[in-house]
Amino acid sequence: MFKKVFLAALALIGSVSLANAQEVFHKGTTAINAGIGLGSYYSGITIPPLSVSLDYGVADNLINGNNGSISVGGFAGYTASSHTYGTYKSTFSYIALGGRGAFHYQFAPKLDxxxxxxxxxxxxxxSSNSDYAGASVATSGINWTLFLGGRYFFTEKIGGFAELGYGFYNLNLGVTFKL
Structure with a gap:
């Protein structure tokens, strides 16, 4: 009995604090992320996936009039690798430049x-070279990436972020700044 009452009280306190919490990300908010990717899809990475992204809030208060916002922004990322086996050397580089959009929902204070x-x-x-022959190839194209993330703000303007993604990295960790 005590356990049920305790859990009900905890749920009530949590829902009241969320209802009174001001949105961390809303219309007009600009956030810049600088991150380093872990678990890249590319093998033998010498330079891990480095990225910078920007999110700008274009709509807010979409759910119950006090939560839920939409952002649009940009992304730039770079990763590279280099391997040497005796006289054989190979290099690989990958650049991603893109536009992104996201739906934000605040579950707890300071957490976007x-x-x-x-x-x-x-x-x-x-590119590669060897004693016998050398070769290089380049390609480009349009790609899409799904991502799921969170930002926790330690101060009103500075926080940390983590994003799970399909595409440029598996996990991206870094710092975020609100302008």
Whole structure:
């Protein structure tokens, strides 16, 4: 009995604090993320996926008049690798430039959670040399990425972020700044 009452009281306190919490990300908010990717889809990475992204709030108060917002923004990322085996050397580089949009929902104070889609123009190049022959190839194209993320603000303007994604990285961790 005591356990049920305790859990009910905890749920009530949590819902009241969320209802009174001001949105962390709303219309007019600009956030810049600088991150480093972990668990890249590319093997033998010498330079891990480095990225910078920007999110700008264009709509807010979409759910119950006090939560839920939409952002649009941009993304730039770079990763590279280099391998040497005796006289054989190979290099690979990958650049992603894209636009992204996300839906933000605040579950707790100071925590901005979001899910989104990015469409990017990706440029990949690879080259190799050996005693016998050398080769290089470059390709580019349109790619899409789904991502799920969260930002926790330690102060009103500075926080940390984490994003799970399909595309440029598996997990992106870094710092975020609100302008």
């Amino acid at each position: 959670t979001y899910a989104g889609l990015m469409v990017s123009y990706d440029i990949a190049s690879a």
